[in-house]
Every structure is written in structure tokens, then in C-alpha cells.
Amino acid sequence: MRKSRALAVAALVAAGLAVPAVPAAATGDDPWHASSYTPHHGDWRPYVLAPSGHTVRPVSVLKTVARQGRVEGDPRNALKADGRSVRLVGAADRAGSPLLILDFGKEVAGRVTVRGTGTGRLHACFSESRRYLAEDPADNDGEGKIAPGCDTANIWNGFPGVAYTEDTDSHELTLNTPDRQVRGGFRYLTLFLDGPGQVDVDAVSAEFTAAPLQPRPDAYQGHFLSSDDLLNKIWYAGAYTVQINTALADTAKSWPYTSGEQDHADTAVPYADPDQEVIYDGGKRDRIVWQGDLAVQAPVTYLTTHDVAAVDNSLSSLAAQQLPDGFMPAESQAGQHNKDELRTYGEYVTWFVNNMYEHWLYTGDRAYLDKWWPALTRTMSWLESVRAQDPQGLIAFGAVGSCGHYGYSDCGHETYVNALYARNLTQMAELARARGESGAAYADRAAAVRKAVNDQLWDENAGAYRMSREIPDAYPQDANATAVLTGVADATRAGRSLAYLRAHNWSSLGSLTVGTANASLSPFYAPLPSGFEADARLGTGDTSGLDLIKKFWGWQLAQDPGSTFWEHVQPDGTPNLKQFSSLAHGWASAPTTILTTRVLGVQPTAAGFASYAVVPHTGDLKWAEGTVPTPKGNITASWRNTGHGFRLEVTAHATGRLGLPAAGRVTLDGHVVWADGRATAKGVTGEGGYVYVDGVAPGHHTLESR
Template sequence: MTVTRTPSPSHSPRTSRVRRACLAAVASGAALFALLPASGPAAAAPHPARGPWSDAHYMPHPGDWRPYVLAPSGHTVAPRRILSTDPRGGSLSGDPRALLGQGRGTVRLTSTGDRTTSPLVTLDFGKEVGGRVSIRVAGASATPPKLHVCFSESRQYAATTPTANSGEAAYAPGCDTANIWNGYPGQPYTYDSDSHTLTFDPSHLPATVTDQQIRGGFRYATLFLDGPGWLDLGASSLRFDAAPKQADPAAYKGWFLSSDNELNKIWYAGAYTVQMDTWMPGTAKSWPYTPGEPDHADAVIPGADPGKEVILDGAKRDRVVWQGDLAVQAPVTYLTTDDTDAVDNSLSSLAGQQLADGFVPAESLVGQHNQDEIRTYGEYVTWFVQNHYDHWLYTGDSAYLKKWWPALTRATAWLESVRQQDPGGLIAFGNAGSCGHYGYSDCGHETYVNALYVRNLRDMARLATAEGDKASSGTYAERADVVAAAINSQLWDASTGAYRLSRETPGAYPQDANATAVLTGIAGPDQATRAMDYLHRTSWGTYGALTVAPSTPNASIKPFYEPLPSGFEASARLSLADPSGTQQARGLDLIRTFWGHQLAGDPGSTFWEKADTAGNPGIQQFTSLAHGWASGPTVSLTSQVLGVTPTGPGYASYDIVPVDGGLHWAQGAVPTPHGTITASWRRTAHGFTLTTRAPHGTSGRLAVPTGGKHVRVTLDGRTVWNGTRAVGHAHATSDGVHVYVDGVPAGHHTLTAH
């Protein structure tokens, strides 16, 4: 989750200004490759024909979710096509498709000089991948040149022109930028800190040579030579090192499908993004690099079990565990692969870094860069608490909760100690020196941070009850009400109909403030509707919802597209009790627009760290294009559109409350500690039918939407709601938007609104 980070050298005020400038700048244009003729196997599409990823007219079919899965079925993958060739100052002979393992023979790359004149061949893996590249070297000149491979997540930022990526092409042609401070936007690229050298013994050819370092995230791999001479190259492949403990990464335990092809693709791209961020803990990046140091990802996540995976913030970079990213990545994991060991290991590694006063660092303390940020992010302490609550709710692991309960109470006490410094009763991190923020620097008393704290307190109240501490539970609950009231009295602007950024910045009404106020229940029904209407009216742009309205008078608060709060906004809209369905439909429109825009660009399979106002990656060549915090729609589509959410630990109790948002049908499966919950719903002109199956040991609340109408509702053929009230001793209620039936036992059930 590298964003506007200020205190460390790489996120100094000077660098932060560069980042803000990058967010406002339009990218200077994509570096285009000379494509091979579109004929034969080399021009094959990145995805199979007639599938959802290649056919613009593909129609989803109930039950047929597997064609959407982007993860490979094993851990060896091959490039899908030759994207481009360029002889430059050398030459290419033979068929480049030999690198795909197609046909016979090899392709010869001949260079007459150094890497600046070497021929280039770019492989396209068709989607984001990561791991170690292998290439068959069949022969070499008497004095062979060095063989290098460069990596890029996108064609736009693969350095192929002299000015690309601040001069990177002269050192690492075809690479994007993965290493701070060399070639960061606005800073010159002064040495090759991104390509990998594939070493081989010329006296033992032919041989297959394998990269000795992993590259965490890329779609395109560009081969080039350094030095005069020639190499004959054959088949290439990749050892897919992401999700290493998942023997079959494509074998999801949870899935989602709906009548909307675009939403389906977004769900699976979110799942794959988090898989691309899941690695062994010995593959982190340690910054800063010293000048001349080559790229490597072999640092160790402190406190992690070396035999289990962790979930890193991004596949390309930072490649450390972050609290805020896990707030999205962990629920995605629970709902897709159910790889709870990776979540446990990540949360434990961060919890083990807690400081004596209760503060919890935001990220893995790997290298000096992260050590410099040890107390930067007060916001992320709230995510530490939230992540452990979600872990208990999704897994029901009471032993894990008991182990870290003292750390949770200390972290909450630290947050409260900061709040107690303010006569108005709100948190601000200025005096604590912890103003770092996911997206902007504001040391004031923010709606966003305080809303997160209210949710922490309510979660802690419930966890304290689970731990048998009723007195603390009551204290937390009372405190939550006090802080919520302070937010509404000090930060709600009734004349505007929106929540302010902070007391200190009253003229800005950002996306995060208003979305989190709705999601945490601080906003009442009227406030929630007005806040969402304000954002739609003032802050929606071409590519989605901006972080703040472009008309905001404060020059230091710049609008951009940010996946984390955009996910909050989409979820907030889906949560509103709107009989007309307008807000829910807008929530799905936001998902289609913003996340669909990302899928329309490179790498076309995973989601971006951020985007600027022109719709380009927000930190240009440095942006991570497989960043887990951008996968929020995967959670929203399962928990709100399909409607399956845990309400008791480990789904001992659960809700299935669908939100159709204009869709015709949806279905899916959710893994739980008790077994799988399945749900399927369909809306027709005659009504709405929900079909569910739940395992033993669970009890659910089922619901059907009514569209604000008086409808008759039946459960398994028996009327439970006659249009105005419950009948037959049924535990049925209505809020005017849904009819709910409580206490539905395990097994198969059908709930129908007639």
C-alpha cells in the first residue's frame, strides 16, 4: 500500500510533492512495440477464444463459473504469444515462436554492441504472473553476451524509448520501475535496478537456465543481450511462485456468478490479485537499495512462520505486509481460496511488532525504509483491530483471538489515549507524529479515522463479550456512542449534506469520510442518502468516483481515483435501504466503471494501486498493478449482491440478504469452518426466489427484496409473510426493502417473494 508516505527518505516532503504531481499529470503516452504480423500461433489471443475474457458478447451461464478463473491450475505457466520483436542495432533470425515452444529450431539474437543496441524480444504471458523465468539456451558465440530479462506489468510503462521511465531504456529496456528511488517519476534512472541476468555455462550447452531471483509481478518479459555476440534460444516458461501452498491455485473453494459478465470478471480479477500477492515470507523487498544493487526479493518478513505464506501488499512492490491492505485481502481470501494460514501468518507477523505503548506499525519492518516508518501511520492501528475482528468473525478461531487479545486491548488503549488529548473527543494524530494516511496527509480530526475508531470500539465490545469480559464490553460500546455523536455534531455539514474531511479542513467533503460514516452506521438514513447523493453529484468522473470533488477549494487536497475508498463507496451504496434501488444500482455502476476501466488496460487481470484523473496508473511506472487493497468488489459482490455474510463467529450464524441492483440472477458458494454455504437467487417479473443450502452447526437469517411493495413471502412453500405482517408463528419482519426470516436452520431452503 505505498501511497503518500512522508517521514522516510523515499516519502520525504519532496518525494510526496513528486507523487502529488504525478497524480495530477497525464501520462506522456504509451511506449508502443512493433507487433509481429497477426497470423499463426504467435498472434494467439491472451485468453482462449469464446471465453469471458476474450469474447465481448459472452453470456454467463448459471453454474459455469470456472471459465472466469485466472489462476493457473499448476505452478508452471508458458507465455501466450510473442508480443513484439525489434532488431535495433543487431539482428534476429529464425522463428521467435521457438520461445513459445512451438515448432522446431531456435531463434538467434545477435548483438553488435551493448544493451542499448541489442535486439529485443518481448513475451506476453497474457495476464499478471510472477516467479522465475526459464529459457532454453541452445547455443552461443565463442564469447557469449549476457542474457537479461526485463519485466513490466504494462506496455505503457515498459521502457522502450529514450525518455521512458526517466531514462530507464538505456539501462533496462522493456522494464517498468519496481525499486525506490531509482527512476521513480521525476527522478533519473541511473543504473539497472530492474532487469535480471540469466547465467549459464557456455561449455555446457544446450541447457535450460532459470532466473535465480523471483520477479513478483509482470505480464511482459523482454529479452535482451549485453555485449557483442549471439545466443540461440528455445522454449521459455515461468515457475509460478505466487500462492505457493495452493497446489491448484485455480481450485477455488468459494465462487460467484451473476447475469453480468463484467461484474463476474471483476470478482475473479480481485480474487487473482490477492493470489498474486500471496508468497512465502522470504520473498520481501528490503529498501533502500544501494547504487548499483540489482533487483532482488529475498528479504524475510519478521515474525512470520517461514513455512507458511504471507499476503504482501503488491506483487511488484512494496512486497511487505500492510495492515490496511489486509483489511481487503483477508476477506477476499476467506471468500475465495480460504487460505487462512496465509492470513494468520500475516496478522501474527504484524501483531508481533507491537510497541510497548500499544502502537502497532503499519507494515512489516523490513529494511531501513520500513524502520523509518515505524510510527508513521496512526490510521493503520485502526485496521489492526479491524483485521483481528474480521478474522474471528470469518473463522471463529477463538484460540487465535485469545492469543492476540492483549495486543488488541493495548492497541485500542493507544487510540483512546490519543483521543483523550482532544477536548472535543476526537482522534487526531498530529501530536503523536502518526499522521501518515493511505492517500493524503492530514493531521486533523478526520471523519474517516474517527469513523474507523467507532467501528473498532463496537467490534471490541463484541470481542470482549466473547472473551468473557462484560465490563469492558460495556465500556467500549458506550465510548463508541460518544465518538459517533462527536462526529455527527462536529463534522456533519447539514447545509452541504456531507461529512467534512476534518475540523481543520472544513471545505473538503471526501469520499472516504462519507463512505465510512455510512458503512460504520454513524450516518443516519437521511444523512447516508444525502452523503451518497453529494458524492455522486460532485465527485464522480469519467473513470469512477474521485477521492474529493474537483471543485474543492483547498489546493492541498487533490482529486484522484483510489481503489480503497472507492471500494468503501460501492459497498456503502449497496448497504443503503433504498426501495427504489437507485443507490444499489449506482454501487454496481461504480464497480463496473472503475474496476472495468482497470481490466480494459494492462495487465487486464489484476487491479491497480491507484489511478490519476486521466485514468492512468497514478504513480506512472512505479504504480503496482496487482495491489490487493483494490479487490474490494470481490467482497461486496459476495457479501452484498449474493448477500452471504457471517453474523456469528465462523458463520455459526449468518445472513443471506441479496441486493439485486438491477441484476437478473446471482449464485455462489462461501467456504466456512462448518462446510460450504451456497446461495442462488433469481428475479423475474413474477417475483424473487432465493435458494440456499447451509451446513450443520449453522443458523441463518434469509431475506428477499420487495422493491418497497407489499408482497407475499413463502419459506419452503409455507407463507411466512402476508404482505403486511408475519403469519403462522414465523419469525418474519420487514424494513420496507426486504422481508427477513430469522432462525432458519441448516439444510436446503427456498424463500420466495410472490
């Protein structure tokens, strides 16, 4: 059988035809490759996508294409590092060069090394997906002729619809030497020759530069596991997406303006410690720190790798950019393109406040809060100065030229932005109290903003929140999900808002940004507000949030690169910016946090997990378990549906609240605390089909309902 395969490969190569991919072996104990897989209690490590060290290798040959050159020998020799090689023989120019396309099996990042000998000029091209791996000359607006095998990482050359005119994406390699440039995100590596000559390739590897200060990237401090194989994959893909985006702070991008300048990652993030990590928005493309992306990435980091230093460095670098009037730039001011956007994104000012609050909640780091408290108060003063321009008491960024948005530009008085601001005010009230100050002014203002949103932007007839006063006939996902998530909506409005989205925005792949029947906005699928919606649903006890997670993020995992999540998705299922899209984008990782905080149910209820809650939303799952790293030590939790109730076990180093769905008797450590519809012990309450026990002492406890 092996001889027949070898002869078939040789015949295809000799004829100049593609060699079919050689897939990685599918094993029964690998959920990523097995045709079916059943999760088992405690067996979470097979789901981890991160490598055990900082060297990765391709796992298969996707194909070889001889074109006008030749490929001699078995292409799989490039995978084996056993001294046998495959030879690439060049053509007159790169447009006719043979292509050797290797598959790393998942998204990776780093510096490629090709071991071999030869006289040809060897180039490497990179792509996150097969869809935009420019193999044919016309692919990617002409990139296939100039940089075969690449997708596009340069906004100034080959942006979708713009001709690709010069090679700004391939890297010329020196044999047996690591590539000079970091490629922040790719799954496929294409080797080709720039003209005549030949190269014998006998090994290919990449220095895995993601998460460089994590000695073992696969050694997660937190984990999640459930009876649902797909949900487990989504949790670990989100964790891995954020790891791919984590890199040293001196490997940012300063957007190239010079003709012919190559894709690169060698610029320092302003105000960041260059010897520490930061968390970029995406590995491949923008490769800078953004406030809005960090809002999703930071909680994922706290709950998975617990790489708090990377969060600190990222958030501090953004805070240090604050302008004298209190405005907080959205992104690292790493290059002229970013500097041109200095005041563009008013929405992202609200995310800075949220990020600082989340840092306090997860770490309890008082020194960090005190250091940046003056920046926080100046930020809030700037936001309030914008709101003060509106006699009706809502924020709009048109007058200050900061209408930029995560997905569109709107200068109106939006539900979305004002809901975020109302939450900021509530967060600041809590932070002020933590510092021994009065938070009353912030709390009063939060109530006023919530009332203004409900008075001006709630549409009673539609049962949903309007986009803005200026666009009253659109009821977008972000408006309604954030109104629920931030507490702007009461229980009745929350239920109606989420029902509206389910009826009008849900489609084949997930929940659209706006219903297709509305003409004011163009719909697409956005992971950022989709995460808000899934979180809001589960937070209100609506377990269709799990359906949304499995539908939208599960669909992404079924596409290339199959291991990380995308920036945006068009209604037809293609990436928002085609070959320029980021397919490992941190703000798409929200389900990792949601599955831990809502499904496993573990959340901090005081700074640094000084107190906590474990209240799982179980849906139709049979069981879930996990570990949450905290400054006080790990919290371990597990629950299972026993068939006649639920059993929750928790070990923690702090006082907490435990809760379970219950209709009958409930026991804590064997003692009855709820029976016949009423509490039989102090600190026990019931509401909404749940029984809660407050003041549970540190240690190991079992809460069981029957």
C-alpha cells in the first residue's frame, strides 16, 4: 500500500499536478481529529491547541504544484527531518515557480526555518486559510502572480478590490536560518523559488513566537470541560486565539507607507515594557493593542493562562497615551496610520474604563488601580463633557469628531454607547468606594443615563431598543444586547429585547448585527456584539445563549483555520475583508469567558475573588467542570445533572455564594437548607427556580438539589 502511494505521488509530481493533502492521523483520543469524540471527566488536556514548547512543525503537505518548474522526490520528506529531501527546481520567474504548500494543522505564529541545501532564492508565503491562499495568478487581486501562496497583511497593497502590485507579504529565506521577520498568524506555508535554481528541503519548522514568556504555552492555569464536545472546542479555541495574539511588546506593526516595505512585526508598542508581552488585536494584521479587543481578551487571559503581566502591560501602555483633555485613544499609537486615528473612536473610551474595572475585579491589585485612578477620573470627565452638550442627556460623538465604532461609524445618540457609559458610571462608583471615596455622584449619573436611554430609545411597539435618536427605525444587536448586559433594561424589557433579536436577527450562521429587513444598516455577523448577546441571554437565564455559541462559533471552527476565531463575517459566510481579514482575532473569544462564568458559573463578586459565586446555567448539558485561577488560589468547581436534580462541588479559598436549579429539597454538605419551598438555614434564598446559599465558608462544599 505504501509503495502504491509513493508511485502515485511520483506520477503526479512528474506530471506537474497537485499532490493531495496528507492529513494528520485521526486518533480516537484527539477531539480535534477524531470523527467522533466523547468528553470524559478530568480529561481536558486533549482539547488544548497550544504547543508544549516553542517549536512547531507542519503536520501535512497540503499540495505541491509544479507549474513551469519541477518538484522531485516525495514532498512529505519536508515533514520528516530524517535527511531525505524534496527538491524544488525553479522556472524563469516566480510566477512559474513550483509550489510546496505545507499545513501546520492549525493557526500558528513565528519565524520559519527551512533546513536544506541549494542555489535558488527561496521565499516563504503565509496564509491563514485555503480560501485566500493565492495559488492562481489572479487570486487576491493579482497577488497569486507576485506572492503565490500568500494572503494579504498590508492595507496599502492588495486591499480587497485594489490591485496587488508588489510583493509586501512573502519573506525571502536563508536556508538553515530563522526568518528575519515574525509572521503573526498563519496555518499554511508556501515555499517557492524566485527564478531559476534549485533547493532541496529536508525539514521545516517555526519558532512559535506567540505567548513567548509562557515556557509551556499548553500549561493552562484555568480550564473548562463539559459533556458537550463542541462547547469544549470553542472554549479552547478562544483561549488559543488570545495566545496567538500575545507577543512581546517590541513586535508590533507600524503600518508601512514606503513602497515595497515588507510585512513586518518589529515596532515597539508606545509606553509598554518591550521585554514583556502585550495582547494584540490580531496576530496577522493590525498587530497593535486596542481598547475594545482587550475588553474581551483580558478576561479570557485571567481565566486561562492567567498571564496578568501581559494584561498589565497592554492596559498601561494604552492608559499612558491619554490626551490632556482626558480623551483616551483607542489603539497603540505605533505608526502614522494609528496616529491619524488619534481621536476617531469615541466608543473605545468607554472600554478603557471597563478594562480598568475588570482588572480590579479579577486581580484586586490596589496599587495598579491607584496608579491609574487619575487617568480614570479624567476619562470620565471627558465623557461627561460630551454628554453635557446634549440637553436630553445622552452621549453622541459627532461634535467632537470621534464617531468611530467597532463595526460602523455613527455620530448619533446611540443606545449602545450610552449603555456602555451607564455601566462605566456604575463601575466608577464601585471603584471610588473601594478607594474609600464617595461614589454617589457616579451612581446618580448612572441612574440618569439609564433613564434617558429608556425614555428616548426604547420602542414600546417594537419591543426593542432603537439604534439612536437619529436612526430610530433600526434595532441592532449591539443596542439590545448591551442594554440587557449593562442593566439598562429591566427584566421585562430584557426579555422583549432578546426575543426581538431572536425573531429578527438570528439567521443561518448566528445573530446578525441588524435584521435583514431594515434598510438603514447593512447586516453582518460580528463576534464582539454576538458575545454580548450570548452573555446577556445566559445572564438572564435564557439558555438559547448556548445555541448561539454553538451555531456561530461552532460554524467558524468548521472553517479554516479551524482553531481560532474571526474578526467579522459577511452574511454569505466569508470573512469581512477577504484576504485582508484577521482569522485569529481576540475580540471573537468571548465564549471562553462566558462558558466559565455562566455555564461553569464561577464569577468574582469582590475584587480579586475576595468573594465569589458559583451559579451554573446548565442548559441541556449533563455536566461541566473546571478550574479558575485567582489571587487567592484556584477555585475548582464541577456540577452534574443527576437525573433527579443537580450536584455542585466547589473548592475555594474565600467565602462565596453557591446556587443550583432546584424544585425540591436542597442540601449543603449533607445538611438540609431548603425544603417545601422555604429556607431551613441562615443565608439561603430562592428565586427564579434557583436556590442560593450565601456566606459559604472557604473549603470544599457540596450543594445538591433533588
